[in-house]
Amino acid sequence: MNSQSICTLCNRNENEDLIHLLLYCPIYGPIREHYLSELNINENNINELLITKSKYHLNKLYFYITELLKLRSFIVNE
Ligand SMILES: [Zn+2]
Numbered sequence: 001m002n003s004q005s006i007c008t009l010c011n012r013n014e015n016e017d018l019i020h021l022l023l024y025c026p027i028y029g030p031i032r033e034h035y036l037s038e039l040n041i042n043e044n045n046i047n048e049l050l051i052t053k054s055k056y057h058l059n060k061l062y063f064y065i066t067e068l069l070k071l072r073s074f075i076v077n078e
Contacts, residue, residue: 035064
């Protein structure tokens with residue numbers, strides 16, 4: 001994953017960085033909804049979330065990223 005490259009999975013023409021993956025890429029919409037909807041994550045609180053001491057929130061984030069990478073490699077390898 002190169003943080004300087006444009007996300008090729010969607011058409012938003014944004015860099016494929018953490019913010020894009022966590023918040024914006026529509027490809028991951030369903031799993032984002034599933035894991036992150038109750039966290040109310042946005043660009044303003046994302047820093048707090050990433051340093052949260054809540055194991056519950058960290059696990060949500062962990063599962064989201066795990067599922068995201070699985071889906072991503074599935075799509076990219078097609
Ligand atoms: Zn994208």
